[in-house]
Amino acid sequence: MTDTELKETHGATEAVNGEAKTEYFLKPRYTVRQEEDAYEVGVVMPGVQKNNLSVSLEDDQLTVIGTRSDTVPKGWRPLYEERTRGDYRLRLQLNVEINAEAVSAKLEDGVLSLRLPLAEAVKPRRIEIQ
Amino acid sequence: MKLVRYNEHPLLSHFNDLDRWFSNPAEGLGNFGRFFELADRLAGANRYRLAADLYEDDHNFYARVELPGAKKEDVNVELNNGSLTISYNRKTEGDDRQESVDLRRSLAVPDSIKADDISAKLEDGVLTVTLPKAEERKPRQISVN
Numbered sequence: 001m002t003d004t005e006l007k008e009t010h011g012a013t014e015a016v017n018g019e020a021k022t023e024y025f026l027k028p029r030y031t032v033r034q035e036e037d038a039y040e041v042g043v044v045m046p047g048v049q050k051n052n053l054s055v056s057l058e059d060d061q062l063t064v065i066g067t068r069s070d071t072v073p074k075g076w077r078p079l080y081e082e083r084t085r086g087d088y089r090l091r092l093q094l095n096v097e098i099n100a101e102a103v104s105a106k107l108e109d110g111v112l113s114l115r116l117p118l119a120e121a122v123k124p125r126r127i128e129i130q
Numbered sequence: 131m132k133l134v135r136y137n138e139h140p141l142l143s144h145f146n147d148l149d150r151w152f153s154n155p156a157e158g159l160g161n162f163g164r165f166f167e168l169a170d171r172l173a174g175a176n177r178y179r180l181a182a183d184l185y186e187d188d189h190n191f192y193a194r195v196e197l198p199g200a201k202k203e204d205v206n207v208e209l210n211n212g213s214l215t216i217s218y219n220r221k222t223e224g225d226d227r228q229e230s231v232d233l234r235r236s237l238a239v240p241d242s243i244k245a246d247d248i249s250a251k252l253e254d255g256v257l258t259v260t261l262p263k264a265e266e267r268k269p270r271q272i273s274v275n
Binding site: 072076108 | 191196
């Protein structure tokens with residue numbers, strides 16, 4: 001890659017080991033379901049293996065990054081391609097307090113299931129009437 | 131070229147904007163989510179379209195399709211008259227309702243495939259079908275005397 005090309009994509013491009021690498025992500029499809037004491041988030045990430053997945057919760061931002069393993073092997077020539085390339089990133093802003101210690105994640109068959117338990121302080125509470 | 135991958139499933143449109151949703155969780159959701167297994171709802175999201183890739187190298191053709199949440203026993207691969215059909219069929223029964231997912235995609239493949247040697251592998255929600263080329267299709271080195 002020449003200097004000129006690098007300049008044109010400046011901002012999205014960084015040099016990694018002497019090679020320019022552009023970071024771009026797909027926003028995966030997701031669902032959210034409310035349970036009594038937790039939110040269940042489902043994220044569709046076909047092609048991602050467990051060890052290529054990162055889930056982080058920082059302040060009120062949940063970030064899921066999945067790197068695909070279903071890359072095209074060397075020597076395969078495309079006849080046609082309809083699927084979208086690229087790794088996945090989903091960033092969700094939470095405005096309820098989550099018990100970060102108790103967040104659990106399961107990745108199965110390209111579907112990530114996240115359970116975000118509500119923090120004690122915001123759990124619904126039943127008040128007994130005397 | 132821009133490719134549109136998925137059609138919106140009408141039931142899922144409520145989930146597009148989490149920010150809005152978290153600020154008013156009661157809006158539009160109801161209890162419907164409880165009746166579905168997650169994977170089936172997610173599979174429902176691409177009910178209308180199965181995106182496929184087709185590749186070749188010297189020995190094989192390769193077809194790839196995304197089937198997130200699919201188990202291999204629910205996936206069927208068939209070759210018929212030069213047409214490769216991948217189908218995903220799953221029925222689940224809840225306490226008081228049923229959910230059925232039926233996805234299908236056909237791809238035209240060249241005739242000269244060794245039909246008996248087709249293999250398929252489902253990995254992390256991505257199905258790869260390997261279709262070996264018959265001998266006469268493989269590139270052959272012709273020596274010039």
